[in-house]
Amino acid sequence: MRTWGGVAAESAPLLTAGRAADVTVHVFLQREIPAGHSIELWRHFVSDIEMVQCVDAAKPAFFGCDSDVSAEPFVFPDARVHGPGTFFPYRRYAGVRLSQGAPADAQFAFHFHDVRMQTYEETMFNLRVAILNSDELVAYLGDAMLRIIGDKPETLRLIAPTCVVAGEPFDLRIVACDRFGNKSGSDLSSVEFELEHETGNALILDDIQYSDDDCLHTVKSVVLDADGVHYVRARLTCDGLVEGVSNPIVVRRSWEERVVWGDLHQHAYFADGRGRPAANYEYARTTSCLDFCSVCPHQEFLYAPGLLRIADAPVQEGWEELIEAADEFNRPGFVTILGSEAGSLASIAGHMNSYYLDHSNRPELERLRDKGKCRPESNRPESYDAYLTELEASKGEYLLLPHAHARGGPGQFDLPRRPAYQTSVEVCSVHGVFEECYRQWLMNGHCVGANGGGDNHMTSTGNANPGNHYPNTNGLTGAFVSEHSRRGIWDSFKNRRTVAVTGNQRLFVEFSANGSPMGSVLSGGVGPCQLRVDVAGTAPILKIELVKNGEVIRTHRPELVTRGLLRVVWTDNCCSRRTDESKTTGTISVPAARLSLMRKLHAYNGTDSFEEADGVIRFRSNAYSGITRGVLAAVEGADMGSDLVFEVEDTSHKRVVLRDRISVALAQDRQRVSRALDTEEGFRRPVFTPGPNVPHLFLDVDWVDPAWPRTAIVEWIDTIKSGDWYYVRIEQIDANIAWTSPIWCAKI
Numbered sequence: 041m042r043t044w045g046g047v048a049a050e051s052a053p054l055l056t057a058g059r060a061a062d063v064t065v066h067v068f069l070q071r072e073i074p075a076g077h078s079i080e081l082w083r084h085f086v087s088d089i090e091m092v093q094c095v096d097a098a099k100p101a102f103f104g105c106d107s108d109v110s111a112e113p114f115v116f117p118d119a120r121v122h123g124p125g126t127f128f129p130y131r132r133y134a135g136v137r138l139s140q141g142a143p144a145d146a147q148f149a150f151h152f153h154d155v156r157m158q159t160y161e162e163t164m165f166n167l168r169v170a171i172l173n174s175d176e177l178v179a180y181l182g183d184a185m186l187r188i189i190g191d192k193p194e195t196l197r198l199i200a201p202t203c204v205v206a207g208e209p210f211d212l213r214i215v216a217c218d219r220f221g222n223k224s225g226s227d228l229s230s231v232e233f234e235l236e237h238e239t240g241n242a243l244i245l246d247d248i249q250y251s252d253d254d255c256l257h258t259v260k261s262v263v264l265d266a267d268g269v270h271y272v273r274a275r276l277t278c279d280g281l282v283e284g285v286s287n288p289i290v291v292r293r294s295w296e297e298r299v300v301w302g303d304l305h306q307h308a309y310f311a312d313g314r315g316r317p318a319a320n321y322e323y324a325r326t327t328s329c330l331d332f333c334s335v336c337p338h339q340e341f342l343y344a345p346g347l348l349r350i351a352d353a354p355v356q357e358g359w360e361e362l363i364e365a366a367d368e369f370n371r372p373g374f375v376t377i378l379g380s381e382a383g384s385l386a387s388i389a390g391h392m393n394s395y396y397l398d399h400s401n402r403p404e405l406e407r408l409r410d411k412g413k414c415r416p417e418s419n420r421p422e423s424y425d426a427y428l429t430e431l432e433a434s435k436g437e438y439l440l441l442p443h444a445h446a447r448g449g450p451g452q453f454d455l456p457r458r459p460a461y462q463t464s465v466e467v468c469s470v471h472g473v474f475e476e477c478y479r480q481w482l483m484n485g486h487c488v489g490a491n492g493g494g495d496n497h498m499t500s501t502g503n504a505n506p507g508n509h510y511p512n513t514n515g516l517t518g519a520f521v522s523e524h525s526r527r528g529i530w531d532s533f534k535n536r537r538t539v540a541v542t543g544n545q546r547l548f549v550e551f552s553a554n555g556s557p558m559g560s561v562l563s564g565g566v567g568p569c570q571l572r573v574d575v576a577g578t579a580p581i582l583k584i585e586l587v588k589n590g591e592v593i594r595t596h597r598p599e600l601v602t603r604g605l606l607r608v609v610w611t612d613n614c615c616s617r618r619t620d621e622s623k624t625t626g627t628i629s630v631p632a633a634r635l636s637l638m639r640k641l642h643a644y645n646g647t648d649s650f651e652e653a654d655g656v657i658r659f660r661s662n663a664y665s666g667i668t669r670g671v672l673a674a675v676e677g678a679d680m681g682s683d684l685v686f687e688v689e690d691t692s693h694k695r696v697v698l699r700d701r702i703s704v705a706l707a708q709d710r711q712r713v714s715r716a717l718d719t720e721e722g723f724r725r726p727v728f729t730p731g732p733n734v735p736h737l738f739l740d741v742d743w744v745d746p747a748w749p750r751t752a753i754v755e756w757i758d759t760i761k762s763g764d765w766y767y768v769r770i771e772q773i774d775a776n777i778a779w780t781s782p783i784w785c786a787k788i
């Protein structure tokens with residue numbers, strides 16, 4: 041098979057936050073192309089590079105082309121995500137139409153001059169190059185890969201191990217991030233950090249090393265002697281004060297298993313994702329400081345990288361690249377796991393990812409491919425069954441882990457149970473919070489734990505900015521492991537020793553029943569059960585809920601002594617409602633009193649805004665999918681007999697679905713109010729709501745005390761019987777959530 045040609049890119053690093061740059065994409069042919077054909081450059085549908093023009097080279101965002109071949113440039117100012125004229129997941133962006141035939145050795149230099157990134161960070165970026173005849177796709181030429189670096193630092197991320205033995209030295213990593221949470225590209229090699237322990241314990245911090253390659257500061261050999269939960273704070277002065285606090289560091293005399301953090305669900309450039317697998321692993325290791333990761337692209341695209349439905353696309357290139365990257369990056373301190381998303385099983389079993397412990401399993405994978413079983417078709421149950429049969433016939437160890445996505449979860453949950461390899465459900469991702477999906481798998485008798493992941497089709501593995509499309513940053517999984525190795529991570533997922541967290545928040549959560557840890561199956565019968573949860577959060581804890589057989593049976597809340605701040609948060613139950621299709625605006629006020637905005641909660645996107653003027657908070661927010669948006673606000677001069685007023689207008693696809701003025705009595709400690717959204721037929725359904733699927737907006741107003749503890753140990757006594765199961769859900773006042781895996785009582 042002769043290739044059509046190739047692609048290379050050159051550019052200065054593109055800077056974030058609207059800075060302009062010049063980019064050149066070189067395209068060289070190895071086959072002739074007839075006159076009338078075009079060469080197009082496409083951008084991924086969530087890419088944020090600005091639209092270009094090809095009229096005036098002196099004006100910004102100019103697109104032009106140099107070639108010996110006569111060709112006429114054109115641009116697509118408004119290509120949509122789906123539909124005719126696009127090649128999902130790419131949008132047609134710019135290109136040239138050949139006025140004459142191009143010889144087999146022709147070269148083209150496509151120039152993008154003074155082109156800006158816009159409202160969010162994307163650290164990796166590819167322009168996909170294809171040949172078309174009219175609107176028919178002829179060939180895929182390759183991807184021009186570009187890297188983008190962060191802007192000046194505005195926050196610090198401090199990452200320490202979660203579980204530390206007293207007196208044992210450990211490394212604390214410090215990542216300076218720009219306003220998007222992306223690693224700053226500023227030269228910080230000579231800055232001095234001020235570090236302090238939040239409770240004043242002594243720290244040995246005289247050895248700070250800086251890695252130029254990774255733009256990463258590492259504080260070597262930190263020692264904490266005292267048992268308990270520790271937090272370290274760091275500050276630097278650089279264009280203003282930049283600071284951050286570490287994750288909780290739990291110090292004990294010994295640990296049988298320690299928690300490590302990772303994300304097994306990152307997409308890559310092959311299809312609906314960005315960046316090469318290696319670049320995604322590199323980012324996960326050195327910027328997100330994950331302990332484990334899987335770049336796990338859609339399987340069907342691996343055989344024809346770049347495009348579907350092109351007969352002579354180079355097959356297998358994707359698998360080679362994926363396996364090579366997983367092998368290369370599996371090093372001490374960073375574990376990779378080979379995985380791929382098993383096609384669109386959507387209507388039958390929902391989306392599922394396959395993972396392979398051992399790369400010698402690869403012949404089995406190819407056998408699956410050759411039989412066409414890697415592409416189970418969504419509407420045929422026999423296709424799902426055939427996929428499982430093939431998987432089960434393979435020699436190596438594998439896992440098949442479900443997750444929820446645009447339409448929620450599977451069409452049905454009463455599928456045959458596969459406890460040996462279907463061991464965990466992704467509870468949260470960039471697409472939203474899918475606790476109901478997790479609950480339904482459990483209610484239907486599946487023996488699954490909880491994990492948090494990315495399902496990130498953007499860049500920035502393990503540190504995603506949702507951009508202008510997704511509602512949420514990535515989740516993470518905290519895995520209890522006896523060794524930080526591929527086998528250790530694997531066993532943790534297999535034995536349901538994992539917790540899921542939203543918002544990249546590394547909460548420590550330990551859950552046990554009668555002394556047996558999370559993931560255990562207790563022996564059957566009836567008897568007393570002592571349940572215990574030990575939490576060290578990243579923000580004050582709002583509540584800890586014990587869920588039994590799918591219902592909340594106990595709630596622990598800190599005592600409200602001081603009505604310090606009002607926490608006003610809202611969300612919806614519309615599965616994967618996207619930022620670019622929804623907009624909510626309104627005000628929060630207390631008549632005759634003043635509200636001061638103390639903290640924005642989940643103000644992720646450039647399109648989210650919360651502002652205070654004259655004691656009233658105005659907001660614009662988007663795309664919930666179970667993730668809250670909201671504020672912490674101080675109230676001055678309020679009479680407790682008055683109301684908080686939440687005025688809201690919610691639009692979906694440019695149509696108003698809710699306009700209301702909701703009053704909530706300030707005298708109550710907490711209230712939840714819901715309102716139906718007046719959506720049309722065809723609106724995305726809420727997540728698995730039983731009965732009529734009516735989308736709702738939910739508003740929660742709670743009095744909270746910012747001095748509430750970040751840690752808690754809660755014990756409950758309950759009566760357990762065969763078939764019961766429990767898990768725990770923790771919510772912080774910053775609206776981040778953690779879920780444990782369950783503990784079961786065996787059926788007799």
Ligand SMILES: [Zn+2]
Pocket residue numbers: 381391392443444445495
């Ligand atoms: Zn999926």
Ligand SMILES: [Zn+2]
Pocket residue numbers: 305307381495496
């Ligand atoms: Zn996915």
